Amino acid sequence: MDSGNTAWLLISTALVLFMVPGLALFYGGMVRSKNVLNMLLMNMVCLGIVPILWVLFAYSLALAGDGNGGLIGTLDAAGLKDLDSQGLLEMAFLMTFASITPALISGAVADRLKFSAWMVFVPLWLVLVYCPVAFWIYGADGWLGERGSLDFAGGTVIHINAGVAALAVALVLGRRKGWPDEPMLPHNLPLVTIGAGILWFGWFGFNAGSALAADGVAVEALVNTFVAASAAMMAWLFAERIKDGHFTTLGAGSGVVAGLVAITPAAGYVSGLSSLVFGAAAGVLCFLAVGLKYRWRYDDSLDVVGVHMVGGIVGGTLLGLFADQALVGDDYGLALGGGSSLFGEQLLSMAVVLVYSFAVTYAIAKVIDGIMGLRAGDDIETTGLDSTQHAETAYQTF
Amino acid sequence: MKLVTAIIKPSQLEAVKEALKAAGVAGMTISEVQGFGRQGGHTEVYRGAEYQVDFVPKVKLEAVVGATDADRVLDVIVDAARTGKIGDGKVWITDLGGIVRIRTGERDDDAL
Numbered sequence: 001m002d003s004g005n006t007a008w009l010l011i012s013t014a015l016v017l018f019m020v021p022g023l024a025l026f027y028g029g030m031v032r033s034k035n036v037l038n039m040l041l042m043n044m045v046c047l048g049i050v051p052i053l054w055v056l057f058a059y060s061l062a063l064a065g066d067g068n069g070g071l072i073g074t075l076d077a078a079g080l081k082d083l084d085s086q087g088l089l090e091m092a093f094l095m096t097f098a099s100i101t102p103a104l105i106s107g108a109v110a111d112r113l114k115f116s117a118w119m120v121f122v123p124l125w126l127v128l129v130y131c132p133v134a135f136w137i138y139g140a141d142g143w144l145g146e147r148g149s150l151d152f153a154g155g156t157v158i159h160i161n162a163g164v165a166a167l168a169v170a171l172v173l174g175r176r177k178g179w180p181d182e183p184m185l186p187h188n189l190p191l192v193t194i195g196a197g198i199l200w201f202g203w204f205g206f207n208a209g210s211a212l213a214a215d216g217v218a219v220e221a222l223v224n225t226f227v228a229a230s231a232a233m234m235a236w237l238f239a240e241r242i243k244d245g246h247f248t249t250l251g252a253g254s255g256v257v258a259g260l261v262a263i264t265p266a267a268g269y270v271s272g273l274s275s276l277v278f279g280a281a282a283g284v285l286c287f288l289a290v291g292l293k294y295r296w297r298y299d300d301s302l303d304v305v306g307v308h309m310v311g312g313i314v315g316g317t318l319l320g321l322f323a324d325q326a327l328v329g330d331d332y333g334l335a336l337g338g339g340s341s342l343f344g345e346q347l348l349s350m351a352v353v354l355v356y357s358f359a360v361t362y363a364i365a366k367v368i369d370g371i372m373g374l375r376a377g378d379d380i381e382t383t384g385l386d387s388t389q390h391a392e393t394a395y396q397t398f
Numbered sequence: 399m400k401l402v403t404a405i406i407k408p409s410q411l412e413a414v415k416e417a418l419k420a421a422g423v424a425g426m427t428i429s430e431v432q433g434f435g436r437q438g439g440h441t442e443v444y445r446g447a448e449y450q451v452d453f454v455p456k457v458k459l460e461a462v463v464g465a466t467d468a469d470r471v472l473d474v475i476v477d478a479a480r481t482g483k484i485g486d487g488k489v490w491i492t493d494l495g496g497i498v499r500i501r502t503g504e505r506d507d508d509a510l
Contacts, residue, residue: 183449185442244446290445303445 015205026195034384070143107302108166155265163309196253232259235283261311437485
């Protein structure tokens with residue numbers, strides 16, 4: 001790789017890493033003040049657990065080699081074996097993606113998960129769910145990628161995957177004590193807003209870095225990422241103004257993230273003004289989707305399902321409609337005259353990941369629950385996780 | 399010796415403080431409190447769900463004054479705190495059994 005490409009990928013790695021504390025603030029502001037440290041730590045600890053497993057063997061399982069029928073990687077690159085500097089850099093770049101993906105799930109289990117259960121869940125989920133799903137789409141002979149499914153920066157592999165996993169864990173875990181009758185309001189919306197801003201900033205590395213070069217595709221991806229987030233924020237704000245009467249900071253932050261999620265699978269594959277469609281659709285549909293938890297009574301506490309799963313599905317579907325021939329080749333978007341092949345593959349890959357991730361995550365959660373228990377317990381839930389799980393308090397009176 | 403306690407709008411604190419200083423009140427203590435009276439609370443919206451917030455932020459101001467000054471101090475507070483809109487608050491006077499200035503050990507009126 002030339003020095004320009006190397007420099008951009010080094011910077012992008014740092015940008016995506018910065019999304020983890022950004023996500024921690026985004027979620028941390030949304031929980032009640034007695035649980036904010038627990039939420040921050042659930043996110044930050046992913047930057048501890050995942051990189052260790054990644055360099056030991058998870059990177060190799062997720063992305064190296066071929067010959068296992070396209071289902072999982074080999075152990076050829078376990079322990080960073082035989083990686084040159086370019087291989088090491090790509091490994092590090094993808095390590096940040098692997099770190100933030102389980103962190104996304106933490107928003108659905110807020111306020112009630114035992115911290116030790118999270119420490120067991122993250123490594124199991126990484127190996128049993130993230131690694132195979134990543135290989136299916138990005139691996140050398142990954143079966144979904146081979147069939148023609150596209151996912152530029154991880155709409156399916158990361159957002160749909162984490163979003164549906166969040167639903168599975170939330171269902172096994174059960175609702176928070178008192179939800180939804182008692183108000184459980186965000187304790188610090190300024191933190192949420194800062195977090196959303198950091199995510200937006202880092203997402204330029206996430207999407208434009210996924211071009212793996214400092215080239216025209218990276219520029220296209222950056223512009224699409226920028227515009228989709230703007231469109232989604234405005235769409236969410238106006239949708240809630242019309243339906244509920246107010247423009248809210250929580251809505252603006254959620255809209256930004258919804259737009260970023262939706263453009264992720266398509267960032268380097270669509271052009272022109274398509275990104276406006278991705279953003280507008282994600283803003284409205286994710287806004288409507290976050291209300292479903294009240295109707296169906298699942299406690300997806302911080303709307304991981306409504307934003308990441310639904311936003312990922314919106315983006316993956318629209319990619320099948322709007323993929324640009326100049327960027328993806330002959331099987332391009334259905335709406336642009338490219339036939340139904342890509343559209344069908346998009347639906348198939350999303351359905352496969354939805355089913356696999358939900359089923360395996362549900363099983364992981366059930367096993368952990370059976371062996372050590374998932375819930376912190378009623379008393380702890382009332383007192384708060386910060387003081388009981390971590391012996392710390394975020395905001396001291398004196 | 400009397401304790402004058404006032405619950406006022408946070409926005410009026412500066413005006414009340416200046417008026418009390420001008421009136422010769424030597425010291426006061428304030429705290430951030432929440433409560434409701436006839437004003438009631440207000441509504442906040444999160445993810446489209448409306449929540450009634452009953453407790454409104456107010457400032458509680460306390461000043462210890464001589465028995466003969468209490469009514470005058472009360473009037474000063476009322477004048478400075480009044481906006482004429484609902485939620486202006488209340489002021490009341492309480493009799494005190496004794497006061498000590500901790501540093502010197504002075505008692506009662508000498509401690510004011």
